[in-house]
Amino acid sequence: MRTEYDVVVIGSGFGGSVAALRAAEKGYSVLVLEAGARFADADFAETSWDARRYLWAPKLKCFGIQRIHKLPDVLVLAGAGVGGGSLNYANTLYVPPAPFFADRQWAGITDWQEELAPHYSTASRMLGVVVNRCEGPAERAMQAAAEAMGVGETYRKTPVGVFFGPPGQRVPDPYFGGAGPERTGCTECGNCMVGCRVGAKNTLVKNYLALAERLGVVIEPLRTVVDIAPLTSAADDVPTAYAVASVRSGAWVRKSRHTVVAREVVIAAGTWGSQQLLHALKERGRLPRLSARLGELTRTNSEALLGASLARVPDGEDLSHGVAITSSFHPDAETHVENVRYGPGSNAMGLLKSILVPGDSGHSRAGTLVRALAREPRMLNELSNRAWSQRTIIALVMQTRDNSLTVSGRRRPAGGWGLTSRQGHGEPNPSWIPSGHAAARAMATALGAETGERSFPGGSWAENLGFPMTAHFLGGAVIGATPADGVIDPYHRVWGYPGLHITDGSAISANLGVNPSLTITAQAERAMSLWPNAGDLDPRPAQGAPYVRLAPVPAQHPALRE
Incomplete structure (x- = not known):
């Protein structure tokens, strides 16, 4: 050939x-x-x-x-x-x-x-790459959470790949001397992760x-x-x-x-x-x-995907306004937490949320969740997906710890090849991160104080079933x-x-x-x-x-x- x-x-x-x-x-x-x-x-x-x-x-x-x-x-x-x-x-x-x-x-x-x-x-x-320019209740709550945890000095605005030109205005290529495409300034619509229809990303x-x-x-x-x-x-x-x-x-x-x-x-x-x-x-x-x-x-x-939510969308300014990730802090030397948002109406990923359940109760996470709901049924209200993106900030938790999986191939029953996994070298891949849970709770408290609305921390169904996202x-x-x-x-x-x-x-x-x-x-x-x-x-x-x-x-x- x-x-x-x-x-x-x-x-x-x-x-x-x-x-x-x-x-x-x-x-x-x-x-x-x-x-x-x-x-x-x-x-x-x-x-x-x-x-x-x-x-x-x-x-x-x-x-x-x-x-x-x-x-x-x-x-x-x-x-x-x-x-x-x-x-x-x-x-x-x-x-x-x-x-x-x-x-x-x-x-x-x-x-x-x-x-x-x-x-x-x-x-x-x-x-x-530029430093994020967005500022609002989510960013102020992140800074307040960092200060409440005693790590306020680690708070920073994120470096992002976004064109912060005149919002919504189309301009000639600002990056490569005219060799690149025309660009449009960011409108801070929050839908970066659904696909930027503006053209600013x-x-x-x-x-x-x-x-x-x-x-x-x-x-x-x-x-x-x-x-x-x-x-x-x-x-x-x-x-x-x-x-x-x-x-x-x-x-x-x-x-x-x-x-x-x-x-x-x-x-x-x-x-x-x-x-x-x-x-x-x-x-x-x-x-x-x-x-x-x-x-x-x-x-x-x-990694873990947690969150903090309000019971309702705050008056005047919802939480979906801005680019996807705008700030971060380190609750400890090995852990990094960022706030993440989706734009208005992009609530599908909210179906993955659950109540925040710690992993040290001595029982299975799923069992702990069921018992918590039985004791306090009104917690079910926290699972509402209504206007989720406008009243929630996701807490993206990442660590430098040395843990891993070993992935191998497997033949699918219907044909072709897929993947499977087992715990690998180093520590076990974590199914819960205590400092991440502490950060989610601090974020929820700070968010409530910032907006004057009732707030609560959140987890994910995947984590509560024993595997992280x-x-x-x-x-x-x-x-x-x-x-x-x-x-x-x-x-x-x-x-x-x-x-x-x-x-x-x-x-x-x-x-x-x-x-x-x-x-x-x-x-x-x-x-x-x-x-x-x-x-x-x-x-x-x-x-x-x-x-x-x-x-x-x-x-x-x-x-x-x-």
């Missing part, structure tokens, strides 16, 4: 979009295969109740941006579509604290904090992917990759190219299978998608040299000094298959304790900066050779000099 592209990128989220643009800048022909749909700003759902345009369930013809997956140990929220998780993430772009860079999984390879620093700067510039469609397409990158939406076959020369078994097969997403019968051949393949389908594909390829014997560490050190960011499913194909230590080498090449690369969240090697998007972008920027220009010698050492810290290779694409 002839090589049709130099590079095929599987997925168009933070890792895939970086790979597409930077490979094109270095003179490679690039095809991006994305399982999700493509959205113009006006195509996003108006509220989260529009299941067809909001939820991802392709077999049911729902091609929205919100994925929900269930494992035995966690409920996973993820993104879908051209632009990946940037379409429904909360715009929040923190550099993680020092424990992330010093994690024992990868700290012995290099000084990651120092080596990644310039790439964080590049990622921040590309994603348009700095999704990957507005930066990396827009610039990549100007350089000739081809993006094919609604194509789910189902196979990667190494192609070898007659002389040895080292792959010289890969045949990548994809089918039409959600198709029951006419799957429209298509195969394309490329010398290099970048796997960046998000942690769920990349792990599902890699486990299937390993189980089928397609990639037999994949490291036995595949699926290990899968992280949830040690996470919006940051990470790891499972982590960086390791050898194949016995990880799935990819320090240059993001798959051990045993140096023409395969992984640049998405599955390459995150430790819990960050902050939102991971900026780190995924920075790691991908570093990996792609070390690629040679098309036709040049590769400066990276062969797999198995000692690690060498390399200077970035400047791009030489002619389009950049015009």
Whole structure:
């Protein structure tokens, strides 16, 4: 089979979009295969109740941006579509604290904090990071909660990827000297995570992917990759190219299978998608040299989704006004809490809420919940979903603690491959976080004092049934000094298959304790900066050779000099 592209990128989220643009800048022909749909700003759902345009369930013809997956140990929220998780993430772009860079999984390879620093700067510039400008009752309550817990000095406004231009006004590209699309100033409608219909959110469609397409990158939406076959020369078994097969997403019968051949393949389908594909390829014997560490050190960011609600929408100003995440504080050195909002009418995610039930009662959480409701039936009023987004702030709790899951592949009864999990290396993945519960209670108290309304803390049904929710499913194909230590080498090449690369969240090697998007972008920027220009010698050492810290290779694409 002839090589049709130099590079095929599987997925168009933070890792895939970086790979597409930077490979094109270095003179490679690039095809991006994305399982999700493509959205113009006006195509996003108006509220989260529009299941067809909001939820991802392709077999049911729902091609929205919100994925929900269930494992035995966690409920996973993820993104879908051209632009990946940037379409429904909360715009929040923190550099993680020092424990992330010093994690024992990868700290012995290099000084990651120092080596990644310039790439964080590049990622921040590309994603348009600024300090959140929104201020209202939710933000004042967050600051008051931090002060009540004795950690007021840790309160801060979030760094976000949002264009705070003239609200609602369309202006020429403000970021890339006119090379990017026109933009519209943020109106603080609160619906960032349902899809920004205004055009103010700095999704990957507005930066990396827009610039990549100007350089000739081809993006094919609604194509789910189902196979990667190494192609070898007659002389040895080292792959010289890969045949990548994809089918039409959600198709029951006419799957429209298509195969394309490329010398290099970048796997960046998000942690769920990349792990599902890699486990299937390993189980089928397609990639037999994949490291036995595949699926290990899968992280949830040690996360919980809690909340604080008012009994009714406060007069004058509801809680849905602003961007998705606007402030945060640290109740202790290992725990980070952010306030999260949805816009008016986007109440579907409120169906996941429950009463806040501690995990140290000596009984099951579900049993404790039932007994609490039996003693005080009026607590059922707290489960009302009426105007949920306008009277609730979600408490997103994240930690840097060293806990993990081990994810493995399983054959589905109806055919195909899925994923399952068990507790992994380090501490058990937490089903409740005491400091997070304390923060939710402090937030509820502060919110009530701020608004003068009755308030109460909230939990989730998932947590009360013994497994947490996470919006940051990470790891499972982590960086390791050898194949016995990880799935990819320090240059993001798959051990045993140096023409395969992984640049998405599955390459995150430790819990960050902050939102991971900026780190995924920075790691991908570093990996792609070390690629040679098309036709040049590769400066990276062969797999198995000692690690060498390399200077970035400047791009030489002619389009950049015009």
